[in-house]
Amino acid sequence: MNIFVLMKRTFDTEEKIVIQNGKVNEEGAEFIINPYDEYAIEEAIQVRDKLGGEITVVTVGNEDAEKELRTALAMGCDKAVLINIEDDVEESDQYTTAKIIAEYLKDKNADLILAGNVAIDGGSGQVGPRVAEMLGISYVTTITKLDIDGGKATIVRDVEGDEEVIEVSLPLLVTAQQGLNEPRYPSLPGIMKAKKKPLDELELDDLDLEEEDVAAKTKTVEIFLPPKKEAGKILQGDIADQVKELVTLLRTEAKVI
């Protein structure tokens, strides 16, 4: 099995987000492996341990992502690739990332590519499917179970709380949903071994890409925090009046009906 995992370094959204000069302030924020990508990494390790093969974990980002790549190696991935775009790309979006990854993967003969269902920062859930489209391979999103037998995968997919069972042939890209597995902690021996595992760094040049080829297709117009939660309103009087008042308020004040 030739397995690839697409991994993103994200800031921990459990932290308080501060916006400064129209940008999310990353100073002092904690960075982590995108939690959905952790499921992808864990699943890749389980597939490899069962069927053999090799796992390469890939990220598009800057030097700082080396820590998250090393963590993936410590969990059990075999190789890591950092595609460093810091010096080449100013504005990037999901298209940029997908294009770069697809370009990297196109001659790698991947049997299985795993990604997270969404990244908890941007939350678009686009990179995985876009990469599969560009590579011209099948993809299944939000999976909660994966069984591979020969060239065929049987997958359980989460569809808004319901389950869908899908059979699909390899090569294949899947995106991991919560519930797929319980990601392991990197063990101490794993951490010590990680420093000896290969971590390659590539730039756009190495992929024969120019900045124009990966130019963002979208533009961020404004970034703002959700409005502060206001104190609730408690209605009074008998129930019939309360219902009437509620409907009126929903119409005139909240304007939701």
Place this chain on the structure above:
Amino acid sequence: MNFELTKEQQMIKDMVREFAEKEIAPNAAKWDEEAYFPVEVFKKMGELGLLGIPFPEQYGGSGGDTISYAIAVEEIGRACGGTGLSYAAAVSLGASPIYYFGTEEQKQKWLVPMAKGETLGAFGLTEPNAGSDAGGTRTRAVLDGDEYVINGEKCWITNAGHARQVIVTAVTGKDERGKNIISAIIVPTNAPGFTIRCNYDKMGVRASNTCELVLENVRVPKENVLGDPTKGFKQFLYTLDGGRISIAALAVGIAQAAFEKALQYAKERVQFGQSISKFQAIQFKLADMAMEIELARNMVYKAAWLKDKGKPFTKEASFAKLFASEAGFRACNQAIQIHGGYGYMKEYGVERHLRDMKLMEIGEGTSEVQRLVIARQLGC
């Protein structure tokens, strides 16, 4: 000079913190209440390689350094002081002496399973009548053919109830000047005549297992004596030097937990129309806590670094242990003060930190003994 953790050290910190927040912290109050030793957590820590951090791979360890080990102790202690104490004792007191002084055979037999986390070990030095004056040991071991016959009593021995073996110090003879020769002997806990009782009702570190040992004509093979039979006294002094780094790290972890709770509470609690963190009196407390914790942590790292570099670290280990435990006690006390009446209630989980912290000023050498050690290092 470089104050940055290495990537491995940072990864270990992240991993242990996540592990401790998920598997230890949510249960800490319950374990404290029930004086429950979390065996299952030690099993998981063993599988992750945490019990073998400072030992090389050839002995089943993870090949990490003392700094990494201190980081792990801090993070586990931040979640639960009792679990932190048992963890620190398992590595520093149970396993380390065999790594430092054991023969190759002893390392294979006793150290390897401990470093892999399959077994736990304990270190029995203290006796009812020999505490700070550990040289006053009354336990005796007499050679009878190929066996030592051991008689005596030990008290407050951490982890003994879950240990495969205890390293017991005992008098084995007298030197030419008539002074007692102390040896350290590896005693399997299932040896006939070896009674272990673990029913102390402790003030703090209640998740830690603490036991009384009674040895009545316990027989062990001669080869169970740890390394050089005449060096028992020196061996335990060196062992305690290393152990002090871990107690200091544990104090930092407990203090850090108390500080974080106090800071958060101070921001949320409103009195006189504003959050109490706006009062200078509260700010000064928080500033002192943050500063002293960071100073203590730096001293822990320095002592650990000296040890890793193979340099003398006795004085620095005592600096770290003394300062971290006393500053940590101040921090835990102020954390309760900042919480006011709520801090006095178990529900808020800050009073436990103070109870746990008190042991840091007593175990592995009291504060008074640390000052003696430092003064001796100064040439007094």
